[in-house]
Amino acid sequence: MKKENNAPVLGRRKFLTTASKLARTSLALTVPGLSLAANAGQQRESYTVKQIIDRILKEIPNAPFATTVDQLRSGSLDQTVTGIVTTMFPTLEVIEKTAKAGANFIIAHETPFYNNQDETDWLAQDEAYRYKIELLNKHKIAIWRFHDYWHRHQPDGIIMGNLLKLGWESYYDAATPRMLTLPQPMTIQSVAALIKAKLGISKVRLVGDAAGQCRRIYLAFGYMDSRMQIGAIGQYKPDLILSGETREWETVERVRDGLQMGQKTALLVLSHSVSEEAGMEYAATWLQPKVNGIKITHIASTNPFTFL
Numbered sequence: 001m002k003k004e005n006n007a008p009v010l011g012r013r014k015f016l017t018t019a020s021k022l023a024r025t026s027l028a029l030t031v032p033g034l035s036l037a038a039n040a041g042q043q044r045e046s047y048t049v050k051q052i053i054d055r056i057l058k059e060i061p062n063a064p065f066a067t068t069v070d071q072l073r074s075g076s077l078d079q080t081v082t083g084i085v086t087t088m089f090p091t092l093e094v095i096e097k098t099a100k101a102g103a104n105f106i107i108a109h110e111t112p113f114y115n116n117q118d119e120t121d122w123l124a125q126d127e128a129y130r131y132k133i134e135l136l137n138k139h140k141i142a143i144w145r146f147h148d149y150w151h152r153h154q155p156d157g158i159i160m161g162n163l164l165k166l167g168w169e170s171y172y173d174a175a176t177p178r179m180l181t182l183p184q185p186m187t188i189q190s191v192a193a194l195i196k197a198k199l200g201i202s203k204v205r206l207v208g209d210a211a212g213q214c215r216r217i218y219l220a221f222g223y224m225d226s227r228m229q230i231g232a233i234g235q236y237k238p239d240l241i242l243s244g245e246t247r248e249w250e251t252v253e254r255v256r257d258g259l260q261m262g263q264k265t266a267l268l269v270l271s272h273s274v275s276e277e278a279g280m281e282y283a284a285t286w287l288q289p290k291v292n293g294i295k296i297t298h299i300a301s302t303n304p305f306t307f308l
Contacts, residue, residue, distance in 0.1 A: 045293045049105055049142045050077035052084070055290045060149045068148040073112050074133070075142025081105045084294055086284045088273045089301040090143050092132060097299050099139040106143045107287075109150065109158070109280050110273075118145070150283060157286065158221055158279030165198045165278040178219045179236050185213040188240060188266055195242070200300075201274045203307045207255045208266025214239040221275040226250030233258065233265050241267045244275035274303045 049072070057063040083103030087094045090108040098106055111118050113129060123129035136143065150157040155177055163169040163180075171180050186194075189210040195201060218238040220229055222245070229241060229251040246252060246269065255267040277300050284298040 045291070047081050047291055047294060048078055049075065049081060049144065052081060052105070052287075052291055052294075053077075053144060056146070056287065057149065059290075060152055061154060063149055063152075065148060069111070069116060069118065070145045070148050071118070073118055073143040073145060074136040075104070075140065077142075079104065079140065079142060081142075081291075081294060084284075084287070084291070084296045086146075086280045086287070086296065086298045087301050088277045088280050091301050092128075092135065094299050094301055095132070095135050095139070095141060098141060098297075101295075101297055101299075103295070103297060104139065104141050106141060107146045107280075107283065108143055109145070109147050109276060111145065112143050146280075146283065150279065156279075157283055158276045159219055161279030161282030162199070162219075162221060162275075164282060166194060167198070176236075178232070179238065180217040180219060182215045182217070185215045188212050188214050188268065191217070191240065192268060195268070195270065199270070199274055199278055201270055202303065204271075205269040206266065207252055207269075208240075208259060212239070212264070212266060214266070216240075217242060220244065220246075221270070221279070222272055226254075230254045233263075237263075237265065239264055239266065241265060242275075243267060243269050244272040245269065271303055271305065273301055277301070 053072075081104060083098075083101060084105045084107060085094065085098045085101065085103050086107045088108070089110050090106050090112040094106065094108075098104070112132065113120055113123060120129065135141075155172065155174060159177060160169070160172075163172055168180060168182075171182060173179065173181070187210065188206065188208060191214055192204050192206065192210070196204060216236065216238045218229075218232045218236055218241045220232075220241055220243045224243065224246070226246055229243065229246060232238065232241070233254065241251070241255070243251065246267075251267060252269075255265055258265055281298040281300070284296045288296050
């Protein structure tokens with residue numbers, strides 16, 4: 001994740017123009033759980049996995065990084081790409097849908113192998129890991145993680161994707177990319193209802209008063225270290241933190257204590273996968289013009305939880 005004090009300023013007009021164009025593309029191509037970012041009239045070109053990754057890295061400041069989790073996790077850099085799928089988590093279901101779509105390159109935000117560093121030695125005898133490897137080998141599917149680089153894109157690709165979905169892109173401020181100021185206050189209940197409707201989230205968790213007024217929002221989609229979230233309370237004094245997930249003995253308890261003291265900051269926990277999925281859907285429309293003729297499909301990995 002980038003920190004605000006290191007983020008260069010992006011011209012608001014340039015950002016909004018680009019975002020608006022890509023948002024229109026995304027809306028035109030989206031269906032529930034599946035969106036296509038291909039132009040049927042384009043002449044097909046041939047690309048290897050490496051060539052596509054190289055095109056992506058040209059758009060990322062200071063890439064390639066010396067250390068990053070964004071590595072090829074299956075397949076070969078030299079294989080010819082038949083189609084691309086973007087997703088949050090490369091689940092077995094996503095892999096199967098990728099094969100059915102005739103694609104062989106998954107660009108995933110998160111790990112396929114159940115740990116952030118994608119270490120696999122400890123999984124050698126795990127049945128799910130072995131099944132996933134066999135499935136990837138069967139369909140000759142390459143997986144590349146697009147996590148650190150997408151967050152370092154200017155603006156952050158995950159944040160941008162969510163703002164476009166919520167209709168909040170015009171409130172973005174490149175000087176403080178994680179702080180959003182709404183033009184008019186909303187109740188936290190209304191913010192929660194908007195998020196659930198636009199991001200396809202069935203349930204959210206709140207620490208705070210649902211009737212409380214909210215205008216200043218701190219964006220912490222996915223997972224963010226609690227020290228950053230707690231530090232943001234003191235630095236920005238937001239009315240609300242939008243969090244993908246946080247350990248319950250950390251930011252949750254800090255927000256609860258703060259509310260007891262009379263502070264205003266509330267916490268809305270969305271769940272990790274669904275809080276970043278829109279960013280990977282946006283990655284499909286963002287990447288499409290850079291790989292002429294290759295069909296790019298977004299397949300949502302969806303929320304793994306059932307609420308009883």
